[in-house]
Amino acid sequence: MTVERPEIGRFAETFEQVGAALDDWLAKERVDALRSPTDWQSQLAGPVPQYGLGADATLQEFIDVVLPNGPHLTSEASWGWITTGPSTVPTAVAAASAIAAPQRQALTAFNMLEELALDWLVELCGLPSGMKGVFSSGGSTANLIALGAARQWALEQRGIDPSGAGLGGLELAVYTSTQAHHTVQRSAGVLGIGRRRVRTIATDKELRLDADALEAAIAADVSQGVVPVAVVAAAGTTNTGAVDPLRRCGEIAKKFGAWFHVDGAYGLPGILDERVAPLYEGLELADSAITDPHKWLNAPTGVAATFVRDRSVLYRAFTQEPADYLEGAFSDDDVQVSFDSMGVPYFDFSVELSSPARGVIVWSILRELGVDGIRARVVQDNDFARHVARRASEHARLELLLDPVLSICVFRYRPGHEMSEAGIDAANREILRRLARETRFIVSSTIVDGTFALRPCFINPRTSLADVDAFVDTVITLGDGLDATLVDDRER
Ligand SMILES: Cc1ncc(COP(=O)(O)O)c(C=O)c1O
Known part of the structure; x- marks a missing residue:
């Protein structure tokens, strides 16, 4: 049987075609995938194709059927959760690097930029100088790596090597606030510490971890023989952007080992805004820290970084066992060409062997914008949150639930007549639903002290003040227009 080998095609025309389609798509008012006039599900479903369509037809199908039916999370009016707002240069660099450097290994510019970009992030984010890091796919993995380092270190203090020998039958615990991201619990589960051994500590009115309660909780555990592995503080919670009292948390962690x-x-990049920089005081006590360039730095999804003071702890926690196919292949002496060395062995510092070169993506962001450019974006995003807060405070039928700290604002619509708390919550749930169904604004929600809140989080460099104002106006219009039977519960 002879089978013709398919053509591969050229990047120049392909990128031009896809780039133009992306620009068109971004310029569109949001089209919800489920409301697509063409039935994309039936167009895309089917058995594995026996014969290929070829490059042109495949790209056209991608552009016509797949692209317009995505979640549109990168549009200028998308502020839900904390997903991403990738800017143009790092996205192009990421795509190009998939070909030029599909691995970060070997003595190449990409391996070097992996390290340089990590060092630049340390400087940018005001982390203790000399901290070293490793890139991974997102905050979930970055937290896992940091807590893997914590577990390694904490048990080594007690003469146990957990990555080699297991946990030695000890009872461990991790401490964080009720507002912490739930990847902390998942990390504890994966690391054998136990999800339910994450002690969630109460917060103050501003939803910052209550340091006195933290101290009491650790003291109580220690008196029962529990090993306090780590205190996890947030520099910007997912719910409201609160920054925990870092100095107190760090001091308490150190007091209990x-x-x-x-x-x-x-x-973490919030530290660039001098109005809030003092909140990060105490960051210098951190043994580890993470930040996700795919959030506030506008890298495409899949870029996070973990930093530690001494990378050898990452090595001890995550190094791979020897493998025949690698042993002896890289001597590192008499290096004459790139492949004489693996370069910095990032594969021994985390859970990934094969990995895209992510440092070059971060490098391109810092090269393009510089610290000042990034600061300008951060400050503007914080301004957007403050602007929503101001409008919510001033409008009779809006209520600000918490002063914004960073670029998240939590607020709600408040009907002009008396209504139960449950009724107001229901009205705001309906507004959230209608925003997603009827408008271009994609926001998410949270619960603030038991109250349902609308929660835009501004990290998208395509957003303008006009978009933000239009969003607030739309919330008011939707709230005012809610069906009286839905919101009027005075007779219930
Ligand atoms: C504070 C915090 N930590 C961790 C994560 C998890 O990050 P990722 O979604 O990149 O895995 C998030 C996500 O929003 C977060 O806000």
Whole structure:
């Protein structure tokens, strides 16, 4: 049987075609995938194709059927959760690197930029100088790696090597606030510490971890023989952007011999805004910290970084066992060409062997914008949150639930007549639903002190003040227009 080998095609025309389609798509008012006039599900479903369509037809199908039916999370009016708002240069660099450097190994510019970009992030985010890091796919993995380091270190203090020998029958615990990202629990589960051994500590009115309660909780555990592995503080919680009292958390961790981890997946770049920089005081006590360039730095999804003071702890926690296909292949002496060395062995510092080169993506962002450019974006995003807060405070039928700290604002619509709390919650749930169904604004929600809140989080560099104002106007219009039977519960 002879089978013709398919053509591969050229990047120049392909990227031009896809780039133009992306620009068109971004310029569109949001089209919800489920409301697509063409039935994309039936167009896309089917058995594995026996014969290929060829490059042109495949790209056209991608452009016509797949692209317009995505979640549109990168549009200028998309502020739900903390997903991403990838800007143009790093996205292009990421795509190009998939070909030029599909691995970060070997003595190449990409391996070097992996390290340089990590060092630049340390400087950018005000982390203790000399901290070293490793890139991974997102905040979930970055927290897992940090807590893997914490577990390694904490048990080594007690003469146990957990990555080699297991947990030695000890009872461990991790401490964080009720507002912490739930990847902390998942990390504890994966690491054998136990999800339910994450002690969630109460917060103050501003939803910052209550340091006194933290101290009491660790003291109580220690008196029962529990090993306090780590205190995890947030530099920007996912719910409201609160920054925990880092200094107190760090001091308490040290007092009890625990590792101090700062989850800055979202909020670490907030330190660039001098209005809030003092909140990060105490960051210098961190034993580890994470930040996700795919959040506030506008990298495409799949870029996070974990930093530790001493990368050898990452090595001890995550190194792979020897493998025949690698042993002896790289001597590192008499290096004459790139492949004489693996370069910095990032594959021994985390859970990934094969991995895209992510440092070059971060490098391109910092090269393009510089610290000042990134600061300008961060400040503007924080301004957007403050603008929503101002409008919510000033409008009779809006209510600000918490002053914004970073670029998240939590607020709600409040009907002009008396209504139960349950009724107001229901009205705001309906507004959220209608925003998603009827408008271009994609926001998410949270619960603030038992109250359902609308929660835009601004990290998208395509957003303008006009978009933000239009969003607030739309919330008011939707709230005012709610069916009286839905919101009027005075007779219930
Ligand atoms: C504070 C915090 N930590 C961790 C994560 C998890 O990050 P990722 O979604 O990149 O895995 C998030 C996600 O929003 C977050 O806000």
